[in-house]
Amino acid sequence: MGILTALDAVRQAPRLVDAIRLADDLAFEASREGGVRTIRVLKSAIAGDNQLVAIAATHALAGIYDEDADIAISKLLSSERGFLREHAAWALGSRLPRFDAVSRLIGLVIEGGFGGMVAQRTLEQWSAATAEHIAIGVEGALLGIRDKDARYRLVETLGLVRSGISIAPLLRIAGDAGEHEVVRVAAVSALGQRGADARIITYLERAAADDSYLADVARLSLVDVFAEDSVGHPAGLTVAQLFLHADIDADLTHVGSGDNGGIATLLVRLGDALIAFPDASARVERVITVSRGTAADAVASVSEVATAVPGHVYGRVPTLSEPIQSASAWPLRVAVRRGVRRLLRAAGGVDVLHLRTADVGSLAAADVARELDIPVVFTVAPDPHAVIDSLDKSGQLSQENFGDIDEHEHFWFRVRLVQRLAANADHTVLFPRPNLERDMRELVGIDLNAHPERHSIVPEGIDMQVIDRAVAEAADLAAGLPASRSLAQLNTLLETLPQSRRGLPLLVSVGRFHRVKGMATIVEAWAGGSLADRANLLLIGGDLACPSADEREQLAAMDAVIPAPRRADRGLLLAGHQPNDIAARWVAAARFGVPGLVAPRGVYVCGSLKEEFGIALLEAMASGLFVVAPDGGGPATYVRQNVTGVLAPTWDVALLREAMGLALETAAAETDDDRAALSRATVQESFTIQAMASALTQVYSDVTQAQAALRDWVVPTP
Known part of the structure; x- marks a missing residue:
């Protein structure tokens, strides 16, 4: 094919996922051709504005066993572009150790994050051949670093140097009462990997006698020191x-x-x-x-x-x-x-x-x-491939900005990890x-x-007994019987709605507050048209008291649409995460309604950018709800379009809004429970947890038998 042709193929790929796959061809051509010209072409690609091509060229360089290629990759460890530093550190792991790169790899470890992980991984791989050089480099770096998290990473890296040279400094750090506790924890944890050395055992037994976090880690390290590979085993x-x-x-x-x-x-x-x-x-x-x-x-x-x-x-x-x-x-x-x-x-x-x-x-x-x-x-599963493809289609991700986004999402590494795990x-x-x-x-x-x-x-499955109990309780409440404790909690939440919004049906969704799950997208779609006048929106998920970074991002996006103080007045209810049994009852209540608060025949909405199968969707269908689901992945195999739900390109807000409106109209027009029964039957027939367990039991048995046969196989004597 030739190096230039391979580069052009990556640049001109119709989809990002195609470009990532074609990077393998580029790496092959680079390893096959090698030489000064190939290195020059790849270095030029790395210096260009196309970030995806720059990443592909970096890994292609790693396949050329040449001093100039080594120098080029090592220099990228000092690049102003963070994603190139990360990919260079990763690429060096497949190369022979280079003393001039060790200090810069240690520098990435000090910085931390994903780049620190891949740099540490490369140093670990190199330590088999250059243990002393790496150990001395890490100890030297510790002399000038005071930040406790950076010191933790350095000590953890020192613990990966599988040589007796690291035992003495690890013992010194572990026993230093003036050192940060987290740094001592790194040393104590590493000591557990060193075997039954008398000095280590003496220290760990003494440290484990206390009542502290460090003592807990010391006890774990003692388990590691004295670990045995064989104890009792059940018959199955x-x-x-x-x-x-x-x-x-x-x-x-x-x-x-x-x-x-x-x-x-x-x-x-x-x-x-x-x-x-x-x-x-x-x-x-x-x-x-x-x-x-x-x-x-x-x-x-x-x-x-x-x-x-x-x-x-x-x-x-x-x-x-x-x-x-x-x-x-x-x-x-x-x-x-x-x-x-x-x-x-x-x-x-x-x-x-x-x-x-x-x-x-x-x-x-x-x-x-x-x-x-x-x-x-x-x-x-095609993850993160499906997410990359969705972001590509929506225009949020391109070859030009791929590296910047990859620095946070690590798409390239995850794609390669899927390939490696599947292959092995x-x-x-x-x-x-x-x-x-x-x-x-x-x-x-x-x-x-x-x-x-x-x-x-093997399809995923759900526990129908949990759903059936939830449906029975929700039906009883709709019939006027007293609310169970779980549904009484829902009533309390629904009572925060103003009188003008009571009696509307519910749009409901259950899931993590993460961009891939599309919770903020659901809010935007619901609030942006007439949907908000026709239904209230209940989101079950997220830690509202102590939100993570991803949860804060989703909450901020929701607040930009409806300010937090006005949520209930506008019909938006955030319930936070709930135990699975409680969430199931609340979803079932959206089908039957809550007297005086919620009209029956609500709709379940999944706004995920991708959904490999969809446990919450299956639970909603088993409850009898009409659903909105991503038009792709697992849901498209069990949601019958315009019969049990509406499939939509959930990455498009306007089309998601249209699907939610159609779903509300369809559910409201139902005059009997035939469709709800069909939804439940779909799940009952094919997607129970028992069916999944049966299929996987056979898989596990087959794998075990094949492994046993492999271990028993003896090479015949000629």
Whole structure:
């Protein structure tokens, strides 16, 4: 093809997702041709205004094993453009160590963020060959840095240098009472990875005797020092499933706040359903659901996981920081990897690890699974590909501004992570989509027909018992019976509406307050036309008391449409996050109405830029509500256009508004419950949590059997 032709193909790609995929061809041509001319062409592309091409050219340079290419990439570590510094640090990870780049990589670690994570990752990879040089560089940097967070990152990096040279400084920092606690925590956590060294054990046992945060971390490090890879194991399968960015508990008390979205609900319901599934030939006896927690939580959960008692247990990974939104959580890689390794080793024989998202949790857990030889099942979806495509279509994302946005969203890294996880997984699970084979091929680059035995299509599912209880309570309230406690809370919220707005139907949506979920877009669509005169809008989700950065962004966008003090007067109700059972009852109330406050036949609205499947949508349909859903992804496979809902390009405010209006008209015109029954039947027949558990149990069994056969295979003697 030639380097210039490959560059032109990236520039002229019709879609951003095509350009990202074509960057692989560019890298191949660069590695094939090499030489001064190719390096000059790529350097020119990096210096240009096209940010996506500049990123592609940076990674293409990394495939040229030439001193000039090394120098060019190293210089990018000092670029004025932040996204180039990040991608250069990432690209250097595939190169041989360069002493002239070490100090600048350490500088990125000091700055922190995603760039600090990829720089630290490169330094870790290089430390196998240049341990002394990196350790001395990090210790030198510590002499001039006072900021505690920067010192934490440096000490954590020192802990990744797998050489005895780092033990003495780690012990000194851990025992320094004048040091910031968080910095000592980094040192103590790193000491747990050094094995049964007498000096380390003596210090950790002494530190663990206190009653403090540092003592909790010391106790975890002692677990790591004395970890054994084999304890008791149930007779059936043990499956671990992970979602880091949530506080997942059996009662689902945090759903809807921060990153605690539908996946938290799914993992709890699925874990319970897996152990209840009666297939004796492929029985899952233990499910370990892993999410974040404090160091103290982690100490307790290690003991619980290690008991090997059948059932559904919850393991906690201490991130050693305050909860961070998923887009900003990449610097937690090291802490997460240690926490996941600790839990999987304590479990004493995990048969399958199921990963679902291209985030720091999956990045870290995949490394652990490879180290411990645990088979991986990966649920692969075009994420962030679908988001990139939606932003591309809306004009918010282009080749010219891609790098600036990528610096926050890390689209390029996540796309590559999806490819890596899918390629290395023992089995991939996919959601139904209208054009699944095409989307996987064009968006993700996976040919499902190449190895069909490695892929399974498994729809998500919901617990119909939860929905049926919610529907029964809402119907009773509409019939004049006293409100249950959950619905009484809804009444209290509805009573904040002025008299002039009472008696209107409800538009309702449940979900995280994140740009991808489109909550602010729903508000804009509802308030911008006549919809606000025809219905009130209830949004269930978000931490309103202590909002995250993403939640603040969505709230600010809503306030720009309707100032916070005027929300109720205008018919906008923000309920904040609610436990799943309560949210289900409130959604059901939108169908039946609330006497004196809400008219029946409301509508559920999902305004997501993309929705891989849509747990909340399924729950709304099972409740009998008419729905508005994204025209693509999973919803397009189960929402029947103009029959059970309206599919719309949710990234377009005007078209979303039109769809919401049509949905209200359609629901209001219904004279019986036939359509509601059809919506419920759609879910009942195909999308229950029990059906999902049955399909996944077979997947886990097949993967385990294949792994056992591989381990037993012996190369025949010639």
